[in-house]
Amino acid sequence: MLDIQVRNKSFTQKDSATTLSVLTDIxxxxxxxxxxxxxxxxxxxxxxxxxxISGLDRDFDGKISWMNGASHHSTKLGYVFQNxxxxxxxxxxxNIALVLDNPVAxxxxxxxxxxxxxxxxxxTYHPAQLSIGMQRRAALARAFVIEPSLLIMDEPFVxxxxxxxxxxRELLLEILTVRRTTVIFVTHDLHEATQLADRILFLSTSxxxxxxxxxxxxxxxxxxxxxxxxxxxxxxxxLFKDLYR
Amino acid sequence: xxxxxxxxxxxxxxxxxxxxxxAAILWQNSMLPSPSSVVxxxxxxxxxxxxxxxxxxxxxxxxISFIIAMLIGSIIGILMGRSKITDQFLDPWLIVFxxxxxxxxIILAYVWFGLAELTAIFAIAINKIPNVVVTMREGSRxxxxxxxxxxxxxxxxxxxILLYITLPQLLPFFAVAARSGIALIWKIVLVVELLxxxxxxxxxxxxxxxxxxxxxxxxxxxxxxxxxxxxEYALLQPLERKINRWRG
Numbered sequence: 447m448l449d450i451q452v453r454n455k456s457f458t459q460k461d462s463a464t465t466l467s468v469l470t471d472i473x474x475x476x477x478x479x480x481x482x483x484x485x486x487x488x489x490x491x492x493x494x495x496x497x498x499i500s501g502l503d504r505d506f507d508g509k510i511s512w513m514n515g516a517s518h519h520s521t522k523l524g525y526v527f528q529n530x531x532x533x534x535x536x537x538x539x540x541n542i543a544l545v546l547d548n549p550v551a552x553x554x555x556x557x558x559x560x561x562x563x564x565x566x567x568x569x570t571y572h573p574a575q576l577s578i579g580m581q582r583r584a585a586l587a588r589a590f591v592i593e594p595s596l597l598i599m600d601e602p603f604v605x606x607x608x609x610x611x612x613x614x615r616e617l618l619l620e621i622l623t624v625r626r627t628t629v630i631f632v633t634h635d636l637h638e639a640t641q642l643a644d645r646i647l648f649l650s651t652s653x654x655x656x657x658x659x660x661x662x663x664x665x666x667x668x669x670x671x672x673x674x675x676x677x678x679x680x681x682x683x684x685l686f687k688d689l690y691r
Numbered sequence: 692x693x694x695x696x697x698x699x700x701x702x703x704x705x706x707x708x709x710x711x712x713x714a715a716i717l718w719q720n721s722m723l724p725s726p727s728s729v730v731x732x733x734x735x736x737x738x739x740x741x742x743x744x745x746x747x748x749x750x751x752x753x754x755i756s757f758i759i760a761m762l763i764g765s766i767i768g769i770l771m772g773r774s775k776i777t778d779q780f781l782d783p784w785l786i787v788f789x790x791x792x793x794x795x796x797i798i799l800a801y802v803w804f805g806l807a808e809l810t811a812i813f814a815i816a817i818n819k820i821p822n823v824v825v826t827m828r829e830g831s832r833x834x835x836x837x838x839x840x841x842x843x844x845x846x847x848x849x850x851x852i853l854l855y856i857t858l859p860q861l862l863p864f865f866a867v868a869a870r871s872g873i874a875l876i877w878k879i880v881l882v883v884e885l886l887x888x889x890x891x892x893x894x895x896x897x898x899x900x901x902x903x904x905x906x907x908x909x910x911x912x913x914x915x916x917x918x919x920x921x922x923e924y925a926l927l928q929p930l931e932r933k934i935n936r937w938r939g
Binding site: 497501503522523524525527529531533534535536545572574588592598653686 | 837838840842843844845847848851855856859937938
């Protein structure tokens with residue numbers, strides 16, 4: 447469905463002439479409805495990769511091509527950032543309605559997502575009045591409400607306390623069973639990747655390139671069982687333990 | 692502020708009036724009229740229509756020059772905040788205008804453009820514009836790139852970005868510019884009227900000053916201050932609270 451090719455992406459330092467290469471020789475193919483996790487050490491350029499895929503950053507050598515022939519602009523992207531990036535001056539409902547072209551027509555869709563994320567009772571609250579876990583759930587609802595053809599997630603569950611993170615991952619799995627969506631998910635947590643993804647890609651340290659790949663063969667209905675996920679996690683970890691020495 | 696807070700402030704004002712009243716009785720001099728004679732004159736001027744005539748002339752000047760200054764100041768400020776070239780080019784001008792004394796601008800404006808209404812309004816606005824520019828420049832520099840990225844990744848329209856992302860971030864700065872601006876304009880408008888207008892509170896103050904009529908000076912000063920405080924507390928502060936409501 448999506449073919450991502452980044453031959454090179456580098457940043458030019460402001461004051462000097464040196465360029466810093468962050469991504470090299472990256473080729474990722476995403477299939478329709480597939481959940482791909484990209485795992486790599488902190489600061490390896492994962493966020494940059496997502497910015498390239500989303501079209502926020504067009505200054506790179508390579509190309510992003512959509513198989514269905516859709517141009518970049520007409521493709522609906524849902525983006526879940528590291529921090530929720532809800533607008534603090536809008537209430538929860540308006541934050542979600544904002545990203546729709548015609549929110550009135552999509553009333554039912556908004557309501558059902560608010561229901562799914564357990565936020566129905568908080569629609570008139572402003573983000574500052576909500577817990578961080580609720581804000582991230584709202585960011586999830588906002589990304590799903592546009593019925594994205596690609597959902598981009600940039601460490602959306604990072605720096606949360608464990609119970610909240612577990613709860614959010616389960617929520618994501620739950621929403622995905624109802625709304626099958628192609629997802630590219632960046633994380634540095636292999637356990638998280640194992641639980642969520644159909645396929646895991648490993649990125650090297652900067653300049654990042656893909657140095658490993660594995661499918662995660664684990665039925666959807668077993669992904670909420672801690673023991674199954676952990677067993678798989680140990681298996682995958684053993685397979686790639688030499689990767690980041 | 693709670694109820695007892697208001698009571699304390701209120702009794703503090705009453706005490707001030709009381710001290711003034713006693714001092715006026717003890718001194719028995721026309722240079723220090725008692726509070727009651729000032730109130731009496733205000734009442735008389737109100738009945739004759741004089742007070743409202745001069746107050747409204749002043750308020751209209753405040754209002755028009757305020758709008759002009761906020762509009763021009765915001766545009767220049769936002770441009771300077773968003774574009775480095777504009778900023779570097781206009782910065783020396785800004786520093787010059789920030790440092791010219793209000794009186795100099797007023798005198799030069801009257802000399803060059805004549806003692807006209809338009810000159811008066813223009814002179815007030817010029818004094819205020821640099822402050823608005825500084826505040827709005829600061830505001831547009833602090834626009835959050837994160838929100839911008841969010842907007843672009845969700846492909847939001849230009850109208851939505853302006854309305855829901857850019858303007859809400861600038862609004863608090865606009866409110867600060869408005870409040871500090873109106874405080875400046877009140878002070879300048881009287882000087883402008885004193886030097887070259889034939890109506891308004893500043894003109895009346897000049898008149899009473901020439902007669903050494905302290906009662907008249909106080910009557911007009913207090914009426915004017917009262918109106919300005921009302922605008923501040925009944926209009927600007929609630930507006931600012933409304934703007935900042937979401938900072939829960």
